[in-house]
Amino acid sequence: MPIEPINPPARLLMGPGPINADPRVLRAMSAQLVGQYDPAMTGYMNETMELYRGVFATANEATLVVDGTSRAGIEAAFVSLIRPGDVVLIPIFGRFGHLLREIAERCQADVRVIEREWGTVFTTAEIEAAIIEHKPVLLGVVHGDTSTTLAQPLDEIGLICEKHGVLFYSDVTASLAGNTFETDGWGLDAVTSGLQKCLAGPSGSAPITLSPRAVEVVNSRKSIEAGIRSVGDAVSEHPIRSNYFDLSQILDYWGPKRLNHHTEATSMLYGARECARILIEEGIPQSVERHRLHGTAMAAGLSGLGLELFGDQSVRMNNVVGVFVPSGIDPDGGRSTMLTDYGIEIGTSFGPLAGKVWRIGTMGYNARRDTVLTTLAALEQMLRRGGMTITAGSGVGAALDSYGN
Amino acid sequence: MPIEPINPPARLLMGPGPINADPRVLRAMSAQLVGQYDPAMTGYMNETMELYRGVFATANEATLVVDGTSRAGIEAAFVSLIRPGDVVLIPIFGRFGHLLREIAERCQADVRVIEREWGTVFTTAEIEAAIIEHKPVLLGVVHGDTSTTLAQPLDEIGLICEKHGVLFYSDVTASLAGNTFETDGWGLDAVTSGLQKCLAGPSGSAPITLSPRAVEVVNSRKSIEAGIRSVGDAVSEHPIRSNYFDLSQILDYWGPKRLNHHTEATSMLYGARECARILIEEGIPQSVERHRLHGTAMAAGLSGLGLELFGDQSVRMNNVVGVFVPSGIDPDGGRSTMLTDYGIEIGTSFGPLAGKVWRIGTMGYNARRDTVLTTLAALEQMLRRGGMTITAGSGVGAALDSYGN
Known part of the structure; x- marks a missing residue:
């Protein structure tokens, strides 16, 4: 029995995501490929960085897409930022808070959680009290958790994190572009997202932005790839335990050095770029x-x-x-x-x-x-x-x- | 200055890959999305598994695609199969052997390498001698290494691995469907690939197949996700240190349990399915x-x-x-x-x-x-x-x- 070409039934996707992709995004993804270092390709990568700075409301140079679904973005941020043993505080008010905890545990963090009944969110004071109690290296909070439909207010958390010297991470997969969010205005150090919600694209590409402070942490853990390592190259005490999600290497691929890492997923990049282009055009x-x-x-x-x-x-x-x-x-x-x-x-x-x-x-x-x-x-x-x-x-x-x- | 829609220049890509995608693959990827658990979607996932069994020449039930580029497939295999401290043997005859070593090191394997001058490959006897010397848990070999254009003969290695109780992994990203390769016939336990070479698709999806023996190793390290863990659930001594690449969880998502893990990258799945469909149609x-x-x-x-x-x-x-x-x-x-x-x-x-x-x-x-x-x-x-x-x-x-x- 031969398997037929893709011909999906017509669906209006009114669930919590994925939703129907904007046809312009699918058209962009159907464009033919170019080489990995073709000036057209590196130009598209640079434009994608610029567009996502607009979407994330940030001036962060380190703004790019990770090749994977939204949880790939979370894992890239956590495995690159969290050293084994680091205290990480996760306020949980729905399923995706549990996911943040799970990923932080895999990174061997000393994870502390506070929990709220589903259908409610935390007060700023509750989060500050937990920060004072646990003294985390990193606070990881979901912005909008589709499991409960609620959004945790984050606008006052950045100042608190700054006061206590805590890195401030948020997963905005479900909320970005559908709800007010400001990376720089709210003082975030690391933010990750996906395309399959308000960005109107397919799952498979994870936009991410890192503050200069987060980049410093990531780069302090940089490994030079085996085989091109020289005698005398510094070796980090706490190397990043993933190659695919090593943001220090990914930044060198997206940055002016253009050091080879993975082969960028060209069609997904085309899609991610078009999602952001459409949004910036709309405002x-x-x-x-x-x-x-x-x-x-x-x-x-x-x-x-x-x-x-x-x-x-x-x-x-x-x-x-x-x-x-x-x-x-x-x-x-x-x-x-x-x-x-x-x-x-x-x-x-x-x-x-x-x-x-x-x-x-x-x-x-x-x-x-x-x-x-x-x-x-x-x-x-x-x-x-x-x-x-x-x-x-x-x-x-x-x-x-x-x-x- | 507004950023224009994607409009890449016409290129004939005659490098070592990525190459031009088959237009049928791009058309498949431009199809509209369906929901993650829509019967159409789970049907496409099952068909994709079946098609890749044909491409990999295997009867392995555990045959699916990892949502990421080809090195995501390598990392998923290694982080799921290798326990920290495991001896892993990597014969290196080009750049991608170094990548295997690098990823195995990130998994905290005790990595042993043998090296060959670029432009040559190993004899079977050399590999067997190294297996006897190092007694690895896993042998990881690149099949075709584009950096040198050469393919390591693998057809006699499976029997040797079986004799010595070694898991046999190969990265066939560059060689699959362009060179004779048989997962089962050659006795491989884990094989990973990508779309951007002979499969005529874009980078961003990593087909993978695991033998029953490899599945057993992976499942022996399974973690139940925090938040849905019950008292009394076994906790592995050597849990898989990645959530995104945890093949035990990914298998439960692709298998009859359909346990939620990531949100499958639908457009990339459409593409991966079409790459294999075209190949199986050709033979x-x-x-x-x-x-x-x-x-x-x-x-x-x-x-x-x-x-x-x-x-x-x-x-x-x-x-x-x-x-x-x-x-x-x-x-x-x-x-x-x-x-x-x-x-x-x-x-x-x-x-x-x-x-x-x-x-x-x-x-x-x-x-x-x-x-x-x-x-x-x-x-x-x-x-x-x-x-x-x-x-x-x-x-x-x-x-x-x-x-x-």
Whole structure:
């Protein structure tokens, strides 16, 4: 039985990500390849660095993409910044906080965590108290955790980290470009992301930015590659325990030295560049406002359908909302009907929310009025046929009201 | 100054890779995304596993792609298989042997190397003697090393490894599908590759296959992710020191358990699947023969131009050939002329061959008669204008003779 060419079914991806890629990103990725050191290629790499400085709101020279999914970016930052035994503080308010802890443990950090019930975030005072108690080398916080739909306020944490001499890292995979975020303005030292949420691209490339202070830490652990090492070359006491994620070597590949490391994933680079190019053309504040507009309309529409929203709405991300599955509706059956009958994917949940909460995204290319209204219209039909009593048009109506029509 | 959409210059990539992607691969990658657990997506993942079993010539269930470039595949294999302190033997006959050593060192292996002058390979007896001397847990050998253009014969090594209880790993990034290779027939336990050579795709996805014995080693080191770990869960004494490259977790994501790990890089998966689909449609022996045909014609043509070939031609890879830069010709100037005047990229060299040898590839989509003849025609012009005396048509003529015209 021969295997046929790729021909995916039409899907409107309204879950917590990945979402549909902007067609312009896919077109960029279909461009033919050039050589690794072709002036066109190194030019694209330089432009990608410049574009992501805009997306991250930073002047950091060390701004580039790691060739892997968003967790590759996290691991590159952690394995390059954390020395075995370093105290690392991870505030956990959802699944991706657990992932940060897990990756920090693999780096043999002395990991300390503080935890919050899912659906809430930390106060700045709670984070400061933990910093004072644990005296970490690095604070690692998820900005927006899609597992709970909430965003941890980070704008006051940078000053606290500076005061206590702590490196400040955040994973902004889920939040970047859909929610206000400022690398330099908020005092971050290392930030990593992915393309598959508000950046409107496919998973597989992880934008990252490092402050000069973070670069100093990374470069203090630099290894000269075996085989080109000379007698007398300094050998770090705490070498970076990964070659692929060694940011000191990756920086030398992206920087003016252009030292060979991996072979840059050209198509993913084309995609990452186009994601950022489109965003910068729109404007980051404009993109955040677009996500706020459509996310608010979706939340209003879901409430209009009589569904209860999950979590502290005052700190909800603009781009994803959780709703409790109404009683009498089968959580997986409902999602399956949405996919099969309407071609619309909505998200399930993990951990304590599994089987209780659906997560519905409005992000990137899918943060649009037509996607919000279509999803609400389909949800109304699915819920009614599932046995729920709903006033006809109440979801779409509430969304239209939210839009101000 | 606004940054324009991707619009790369037309290039014929006749270096040691990356090469031009097959347009069918780029078309596959431009397909719209589907959700991570959409039946279409998990179906594509299963088909990709099946296709790569064909490409690797193996029945290994554990056959999948790692989301990263080819060195991500190497690191995933090493960090998952090698425990700190394990003796690892690396025979080095070119640059990528040094890379294997470097990555094994990062995994804190006790690395033993044997080295061969660039342009030669090891005898089977030399490798067996080193195995007997060092008693390694794992033997890691590059199959085809593009830095020297040579392929290490591996067909007798598997039996030796089995006899001595050694895990047998090979990096086949440069050789797979262009040269005869058999995972099961030659007794390999772990093999990793990339798309950017004879597979005719972009860098960014690393096909990998593991024997049942390798899977056993990997699974004996499995960690249950923090946060979903239960009291009483076994904790390995030698946990895998990477989350992103933890093959035990990656296997659970690709296997029937479908445990969430990274978000699969959908577009790269589409590309990797199409690379293998095209190859299986052609037939692996047919693909190897195509590379032999055009590689032989290229080598004949280069000799016809009066150039001296580099290295032991009896073990040269089919898909890349090295030639000494003739005296009087500027190595970088010559390459630059080829790129600027003819749009053809040929390769430079590393280490002891830097500035002395050009490397010319005929691989993947570019293993064709028209690319061979065009490259030889352009080389003749470039060399003549650089001052070399060449009989007009001698390169193209020798290639045509090789083709049997």
